[in-house]
Amino acid sequence: xxxxxxxxxxxxxxxxxxxxxxxxxxxxxxxxxxxxxxxxxxxxxxxxxxxxxxxxxxxxxxxxxxxxxxxxxxxxxxxxxxxxxxxxxxxxxxxxxxxxxxxxxxxxxxxxxxxxxxxxxxxxxxxxxxxxxxxxxxxxxxxxxxxxxxxxxxxxxxxxxxxxxxxxxxxxxxxxxxxxxxxxxxxxxxxxxxxxxxxxxxxxxxxxxxxxxxxxxxxxxx
Amino acid sequence: xxxxxxxxxxxxxxxxxxxxxxxxxxxxxxxxxxxxxxxxxxxxxxxxxxxxxxxxxxxxxxxxxxxxxxxxxxxxxxxxxxxxxxxxxxxxxxxxxxxxxxxxxxxxxxxxxxxxxxxxxxxxxxxxxxxxxxxxxxxxxxxxxxxxxxxxxxxxxxxxxxxxxxxxxxxxxxxxxxxxxxxxxxxxxxxxxxxxxxxxxxxxxxxxxxxxxxxxxxxxxx
DNA sequence: TGACAATTGTACGAATTCGTACATTTTTAA
DNA sequence: TTAAAAATGTACGAATTCGTACAATTGTCA
Numbered sequence: 127x128x129x130x131x132x133x134x135x136x137x138x139x140x141x142x143x144x145x146x147x148x149x150x151x152x153x154x155x156x157x158x159x160x161x162x163x164x165x166x167x168x169x170x171x172x173x174x175x176x177x178x179x180x181x182x183x184x185x186x187x188x189x190x191x192x193x194x195x196x197x198x199x200x201x202x203x204x205x206x207x208x209x210x211x212x213x214x215x216x217x218x219x220x221x222x223x224x225x226x227x228x229x230x231x232x233x234x235x236x237x238x239x240x241x242x243x244x245x246x247x248x249x250x251x252x253x254x255x256x257x258x259x260x261x262x263x264x265x266x267x268x269x270x271x272x273x274x275x276x277x278x279x280x281x282x283x284x285x286x287x288x289x290x291x292x293x294x295x296x297x298x299x300x301x302x303x304x305x306x307x308x309x310x311x312x313x314x315x316x317x318x319x320x321x322x323x324x325x326x327x328x329x330x331x332x333x334x335x336x337x338x339x340x341x342x343x344x345x346x347x348x
Numbered sequence: 349x350x351x352x353x354x355x356x357x358x359x360x361x362x363x364x365x366x367x368x369x370x371x372x373x374x375x376x377x378x379x380x381x382x383x384x385x386x387x388x389x390x391x392x393x394x395x396x397x398x399x400x401x402x403x404x405x406x407x408x409x410x411x412x413x414x415x416x417x418x419x420x421x422x423x424x425x426x427x428x429x430x431x432x433x434x435x436x437x438x439x440x441x442x443x444x445x446x447x448x449x450x451x452x453x454x455x456x457x458x459x460x461x462x463x464x465x466x467x468x469x470x471x472x473x474x475x476x477x478x479x480x481x482x483x484x485x486x487x488x489x490x491x492x493x494x495x496x497x498x499x500x501x502x503x504x505x506x507x508x509x510x511x512x513x514x515x516x517x518x519x520x521x522x523x524x525x526x527x528x529x530x531x532x533x534x535x536x537x538x539x540x541x542x543x544x545x546x547x548x549x550x551x552x553x554x555x556x557x558x559x560x561x562x563x564x565x566x567x568x569x570x
Numbered sequence: 571t572g573a574c575a576a577t578t579g580t581a582c583g584a585a586t587t588c589g590t591a592c593a594t595t596t597t598t599a600a
Numbered sequence: 601t602t603a604a605a606a607a608t609g610t611a612c613g614a615a616t617t618c619g620t621a622c623a624a625t626t627g628t629c630a
Contacts, residue, residue: 138596161380245378304518332554399577
């Protein structure tokens with residue numbers, strides 16, 4: 127008996143309730159892991175109740191998987207948003223590395239969830255189709271840029287796209303995943319906000335040196 | 349009433365009991381993490397009982413810290429064993445990277461324990477003195493080799509030792525820490541036994557390209 | 571040898587936490 | 601309007617698991 131719209135109006139809103147639960151779940155799982163997380167704690171962080179978590183996601187593992195996949199979906203979505211238009215291979219490669227660096231840096235929960243998966247041998251990820259597509263897309267992306275650069279004589283030939291992707295991923299992932307133990311050992315020279323700007327250039331430079339035919343022309347620093 | 353030695357012979361052997369407990373603890377903690385590990389399961393893996401764990405290590409967290417430090421001690425010990433005698437800067441740098449690559453590869457529990465620490469913001473490591481010394485030693489090591497190479501004109505100047513150490517560590521750590529999710533996405537081209545040989549050369553090559561004044565002279569591959 | 575300290579075994583108490591039974595409200599469909 | 605389905609709140613049962621009380625055994629030292 128409310129004003130606008132006459133069909134399918136729910137005061138109840140399952141979709142936003144689910145999204146709310148997933149948000150809280152990622153926040154907890156990414157920090158505490160599967161076993162360290164308490165369902166009651168997730169419930170406390172939501173606008174709803176524990177009862178709803180079980181209603182929509184079945185059990186703890188079901189919620190964990192849903193949270194993991196939702197993070198992958200977000201990553202996959204952003205990945206396709208990079209704008210390479212008007213860039214040659216060298217510039218495109220730079221942009222790709224910069225994007226990857228920034229994405230990891232701004233999504234530590236994503237990094238943490240994957241780190242947790244790895245400590246458990248990726249058992250929950252192995253059965254998911256989503257990850258396979260995401261990763262394959264990333265490899266194709268770097269592969270195309272690389273092939274273009276080789277064709278133009280800017281990049282040295284002989285490198286495998288999957289290894290290039292591995293390298294970029296390793297540097298960008300480790301930068302976030304191990305920032306705590308690294309900072310504990312050396313202070314925050316690298317991981318402070320200013321330090322990360324320098325470090326970002328360093329990482330880009332490393333990748334360019336790895337792929338360029340004439341690496342000397344790569345460095346940005348004086 | 350046994351043969352040799354007359355003083356302080358114990359049928360009881362606290363040191364080996366402790367070592368036995370630590371071994372089992374590392375095996376569990378590295379896979380399941382602090383909260384995922386069950387003390388009863390560790391006890392089952394030892395030759396002794398749960399009672400002994402509490403007797404020697406106080407509580408679960410005490411055991412966790414002891415396990416973490418014991419892994420660091422082992423790493424620190426091996427680190428000092430590398431033989432650089434007779435090597436010039438270029439060869440020494442290669443050997444350092446190879447050693448680091450191999451060490452991580454052969455000690456996945458070490459890698460896993462650090463990964464766990466990072467998901468928890470390294471709270472247990474932050475108060476430990478051991479790690480600081482270990483890391484500082486590693487930086488000094490690469491710093492000396494680098495300075496030597498710069499002095500001889502083999503390496504390009506301007507790089508910070510801590511960033512060089514970061515790079516080597518990132519590549520070697522990620523290779524082990526993320527092997528599961530990476531394999532799940534691309535098969536085991538990189539992480540199979542044969543794949544790792546190629547990959548090891550790739551990683552060494554990346555580091556050499558990053559530091560060499562004339563990177564072209566670096567590649568081992570045809 | 572006898573007193574005292576170090577080491578180990580057994581059983582269990584107390585707290586935590588996953589998941590559900592049951593009741594209630596909200597929305598759709600006939 | 602009314603019956604059925606979807607969504608939600610409340611309280612609690614059952615299992616797990618950390619840590620300990622208590623007792624017993626083994627070794628040192630005077």
